[in-house]
Amino acid sequence: MELFFLGTGSGVPSKERNVSALALQMLQERQSTWLFDCGESTQHQILRTNIRPRRIEKIFITHLHGDHIYGLPGLLSSRSFQGGETPCTIYGPKGLKEYVVTALRVSGTRLPYPLEIIEVAEGVIYEDEGLLVESIRLEHGLESFGYIIQEKDQPGELLPERLKAAGISPGPIYQKIKQNEATELSDGRVIQRDDFIGPSKRGRKLAILGDTRYLESLADDLKHADILVHEATFAGADEQLAYAYFHSTTRQAAQLAKLADAKQLIISHISSRYQGEEAEELLREAREIFPNTVIAHDFYEHPVPANK
Amino acid sequence: MELFFLGTGSGVPSKERNVSALALQMLQERQSTWLFDCGESTQHQILRTNIRPRRIEKIFITHLHGDHIYGLPGLLSSRSFQGGETPCTIYGPKGLKEYVVTALRVSGTRLPYPLEIIEVAEGVIYEDEGLLVESIRLEHGLESFGYIIQEKDQPGELLPERLKAAGISPGPIYQKIKQNEATELSDGRVIQRDDFIGPSKRGRKLAILGDTRYLESLADDLKHADILVHEATFAGADEQLAYAYFHSTTRQAAQLAKLADAKQLIISHISSRYQGEEAEELLREAREIFPNTVIAHDFYEHPVPANK
Numbered sequence A, B: 001m002e003l004f005f006l007g008t009g010s011g012v013p014s015k016e017r018n019v020s021a022l023a024l025q026m027l028q029e030r031q032s033t034w035l036f037d038c039g040e041s042t043q044h045q046i047l048r049t050n051i052r053p054r055r056i057e058k059i060f061i062t063h064l065h066g067d068h069i070y071g072l073p074g075l076l077s078s079r080s081f082q083g084g085e086t087p088c089t090i091y092g093p094k095g096l097k098e099y100v101v102t103a104l105r106v107s108g109t110r111l112p113y114p115l116e117i118i119e120v121a122e123g124v125i126y127e128d129e130g131l132l133v134e135s136i137r138l139e140h141g142l143e144s145f146g147y148i149i150q151e152k153d154q155p156g157e158l159l160p161e162r163l164k165a166a167g168i169s170p171g172p173i174y175q176k177i178k179q180n181e182a183t184e185l186s187d188g189r190v191i192q193r194d195d196f197i198g199p200s201k202r203g204r205k206l207a208i209l210g211d212t213r214y215l216e217s218l219a220d221d222l223k224h225a226d227i228l229v230h231e232a233t234f235a236g237a238d239e240q241l242a243y244a245y246f247h248s249t250t251r252q253a254a255q256l257a258k259l260a261d262a263k264q265l266i267i268s269h270i271s272s273r274y275q276g277e278e279a280e281e282l283l284r285e286a287r288e289i290f291p292n293t294v295i296a297h298d299f300y301e302h303p304v305p306a307n308k
């Protein structure tokens, strides 16, 4: 698992930062990539990476502002040019479907793969064997969501030493023992998995938030997130501006990470008003409150290591 | 007057060529820029030029394929971020209005300047004191237009030698003589402008065509164009492919320029299948038929000098 920041600017593209897009690469886990937001030129950013559009399985849109969606029709089209035939699902606020369907229809675009567009409310929006995705409501000029990606806990590793000590030799039986709570051996013994397996691995929890005002009440939902991606459109001193424009400051992002007892904060959605030294100052401000903070830049890759 | 190619690729963006957009800079003539097509990331290309989005007065869309329109909503939004308050008018095929209006509405975008969207048919679509724009119908998978920009002939320069010889001294009267067919002098004489003015300057004629099959019948409309911008999506040998996909080859573009007796052909809309040496071969093919051909690349600038 790895986060790959494709666009880390706010509002309009600049030479330094494109508008919002973030890829969650899960190539080992499920041979797929999930995308969060898709501002204009996201497909152009992707051209400069090793991300393959046809591997993009799901796209989560936090809100419908242009800097978060104007790259969608183009990406969906290019996905087919590049041989994408597997289904793609897009999640996002009400209005998303009308936007995408109109753009594709008017431009005479027929996709060769199944496209599903799901307009979400708050709650669990997706679940499979390995992952659960929940949307939480934020506070922005228009409906905006955060997405919490919760990896399910993984059973621990078999303990071969202990199995051998019990006279159980390696073979297909090991797989059976791992997959079932109790297993009957060929000699008639019934053994419990718990006696032969290490501690289970806690699944990773990622929280990727759209544009929002500071919302203390989110701390519960974000509790113990391994990674929190939070916007920081304004510097710490500009709290009033941030409030007026429905955005957050560096310090507010850090404060929320602290309240939630997150492991790692990544701030993004950085305004082009902050350049060079000023952008570094944004990071310093956040670290004063939450030391384990990084500031994203375009093409920044952040690994998400498995929990022990 | 100058043509500035912003995107010269076809279908999908590549690292070398972005999707279609072409700026006609008329800074000296009318302090404005006209844009022809607006593929995704056109505003990003513009960031790397001296073109100012707020100077973009008119946008002409040849057809509604995604690679020609997906950059529109973003450009219109950024135009306002960058202080654009003057009106903007977009011309294009039926469906354009629904596309733009939906994208802006769904994304909650309110433009601070008047935006007019005019869905065109064949014929004169715009005229003012200096320019006339005509749309001509092409043959593509969906409705596609070419735009002919005809600059009106300019009256010639006053001939001061001849005026002085007639005993007319320099002063405000010169301006009056230039502006009127006949002028009465203070001494009662009535003089004819034609006797004191050089030959009028022929207005420039530019033809900027959208995607199309080879259409010999266009030669009349394109007659004596100073510049013809024509797509060349395929190499000369791929005539059948070009026909099947509603596109043209290098040789067909050149053939049309020759039939129309154009002064200059610029081929664009180049497929990413042709790289380096192969792209040069495209140019050679066209030049065999129409020597005065250039092949556009992203950020290629082509001056359009005034006629003598």
Ligand SMILES: [Zn+2]
Binding pocket: A010, A011, A020, A065, A067, A068, A211, A269
């Ligand atoms: Zn935003």
Ligand SMILES: [Zn+2]
Binding pocket: B010, B011, B020, B065, B067, B068, B211, B269
């Ligand atoms: Zn095209």
